[in-house]
Structures are given as C-alpha cells and as structure tokens.
Amino acid sequence: MERIPVLRMGPLLLITIQVDMHDKLALQLQDDVTEKISEWGSTGVLIDISSLEIVDSFIGRMLANIAAMSRVLGAETVVVGMQPAVAITLVELGMSLPGVRTALSVEAGMELLYGAITDGTENERSEA
C-alpha cells in the first residue's frame, strides 16, 4: 500500500510530504506517526510541507490531529516550509492551525525541536 515515509533521526521523526495526498493517505500518515512515536519513544516530529501546493481543511485537520496526538504521547510537532500562497489561502479558508507550531525552514524547525528536548532534560534535572 502507498505510504508516506516516516524517518527516524535520533529522538526525532522526519516526514516530508511530497505527493498530492488523497484523504486515505493522510489518515494513514496520522496512524503511522502515532505508532512510530510509541515504538521509538520519539520526542519530536518534524513535518516538511514545502512541496505541498495546497493545504485544505482536511490536510489542515490532519496536521492539527498529528500535533495533538503527538503531544499526548509526549512529542512536540513542528510543521515547516509552508508556501506563502498556501498560508494566505489557508487563513482565508478559515484555518489558522491553532495548536500547531510552525517554522519557515527545516533548519529552524529542528532548532525548535532540539530546544524543546534540551528544555525538557533541564527541567528534569532541576526537579531531581
């Protein structure tokens, strides 16, 4: 079955969406991410959508769901690389992706996630 690859890089999951997704593929990705977080104990999820030419309400909801589910499982999600035309359209559509952290580039997204991981360990130390 057709799937969007979920890559593991240390404590992070990397996902690059490069195809025009039909709805079932988007739902499959949602399942795969949660499964991988629990299997690998990932603490961050980076989703690169720079190749996506549109984000409609369905894809928007999928991104929000992944962020929410990951958070419950102890992982932060950052969505990176949204094209300006996509951002304009998404807001006009009525979605501003509340609850989803975003960054302009993969690099900036990585920094956010590594920052979140470091903060986490520091907190643990201060608690101990």
Added chain:
Amino acid sequence: MSVQKREVLPIKVSNDVVIARQKVRQLAVELRFSLVDQTKLVTAASELARNALDHGRGGSMTVEVLINGGRSGLKMIFEDQGPGIADIEQALKDGYTSGGGMGLGLGGSKRLVNEFSIESEVGKGTRVTAVRWR
C-alpha cells in the same frame, strides 16, 4: 459571456478529488492566474469535491473556461445526487458540520472565489457553482 472550454470529471472515489484538483490547477495555469489565485481555486475545488463525495455520495465536477469581454474566468460546478441540504444558510456557517469535518468546506470555499451559489433539493441532490475571475 462565452464558454471556451468545458470538461466533466467524475467524483466517485477518494482519488478523484486529487484528479479534480490537478485539472483545476492545469486550467488556472493556462488562464495565467497568479499563484495565490491558483492556490485559492485549487483549494476551493478540493473542499467542494470532497463535499460532493463525502456528503453527496459522489457526483461530478464540470469546469468551464469563461470569457466575458476582456476578462477570463474559471467556473466549477459540483453536482451530486445525495441527500441535499435542508438549510443552506446554516451549512454555509463556519463550524457547522454534518460529518466529522471542521465545517469550513462550504463557507471557506465561498471566501476563496468571486461568485458562489448553492442549489439543493432534499432527497434529490446538490449543485454548487463557484467562479473566480482573473
């Protein structure tokens, strides 16, 4: 106003929504819409095609290239033979959903185009027409 080109695509399965998006993109590029306008048209097509599939049990999309004087435009008509919409005004409100969605499909799509109309008869089906001018 004249119709320069007319195509009808089925919307019966999930992948037909992807094909509908690609057709609208192709025509929007041919009509030399700006990138933002292309994105708005394709996003509206995606929402409306999904509505026809999920709520209308499938149907079709008709796309027309319009010429009105010196102006060109793209018209999209989504038709289904589903249960119809009893209260169109309510269906257009943001946040109203009959399914599991976010309820942005109809109202959101309306904001992405210049002209928008819904004709619906309960038990017979729904026709949504959307036009964006260049």
